[in-house]
Amino acid sequence: MAPAAAQDAAPEGTTIIVSPPLTEKERKEELREFTKEIVQPPRMRHPVAKFFYPICPQVLGLAADEAKAIAERIRENARALGVGANTDPACLPTLKVAFMAPTAGPSQSWLSAESKQLAHLAIYERQRVLAESGPVRAWNRVAVRDFNGQRIEVGQMIRIEPYGRNDPIVTTEITGAAVLIARQAAEGFTFAQLADYITMRTLIGTGAPSNEAGVPARTILTLFDEPDPPAEMTSFDRALVAELYNASRNSAPRRIYNDIARAAVESERIARAEPEAPKP
Structure with missing residues (x-):
């Protein structure tokens, strides 16, 4: 039954249904499914891809001081989340960001199936990049390695x-x-918002979540879709990256998804238990 105040505020003839909060088990399952939605699915029998070595970001298309600020924030994120970041100013960039000028045209014209930037991608990966809408295009270069860490080339037999x-x-x-x-x-x-968004799009292969029915957890991945997006990476975002990089290199995706959901629920429980800061 709705509280009296809610009943008074509702128009006559309106029925208000108050649903009980999700149990911790239900919330974990909800966040697990949400994780599966935004993390690009790996091929069958492949783990979720991640960087094995510290990243080296490069930001182009902005004033030098602005580009430097965003790159340094990405490095800070990578270090805090267990990925690591190369501090050598002459390091070879492994994470490239380009802010496209209006003269480059609309985002749908930036790339095509014949673009050299996408030549290394499998057909389904290329299609995924080209199908993205909005003002962003993102992709990862992924190397498949055997159990001992040796790179597997296309058509090569895998020694089990x-x-x-x-x-x-x-x-x-x-x-x-x-x-x-x-x-x-x-x-x-x-x-901070731009750097955190880039962090989430690059350290894990992710896509922007569909927010037609709302998203079950706040995430910086909605930066270009929400009227009031997060000011930085959320607790869910941090759980997403940290749990992947804390797992073994060949952990099964379902194990990763479960760990991310568990960590996210745990962070929510801690946040609820913390006393509110006194108002000034």
Whole structure:
């Protein structure tokens, strides 16, 4: 039954249904499914791809001080989340970001199936990039390796070594990541918001969640879709990246999804238990 105040505020003839809050088990399942929606699905028997070595970001298309601020924030995120970041100013960029000027045209014209930037991608990966809408295009370069870490080339036979029945026999390494962002669409956002969004699009292969029915957890991935997006990476975002990079290189995707949901629910429980800061 709705509270009296709610009944008084509702128009005559309106029925208000108050649903009980989700149990912790139900919330975990909800966040698990949400994780599966935004993390790009790996191939069958492949783990979720991630960087194996510290990243080296490069930001183009902005004033030098602005580009430096965003790159440094990405490095800070990578270090805090267990990925690591190369501090050598002359390091070879493995994470490239380009803010596209209006003269580059609308985002749907930036790339095509014949674009050299996408030549290394499998057909289904290329289609996924080209199907993205909005002011951003992002993709990762992934290397498949055998159980011992040796790179597997296309058509090469895999030598099977002993492994757990529940985990893949290969690992998938992100060797490079790229993000294109329309510069006009980025106006009005803070460097922290932009850097955190880029972090989420590159350290894991992710896509923007569908928010037609609302999203079950706040995430910086909705930066270009929400009228009031988060000011930085959320607790869910941090759980998403940290749990992937804390797992073994060949952990099964379902195990990763479960760990992310568990960590996210735990962070929500802690946040609820913390006393509110006194108002000034």
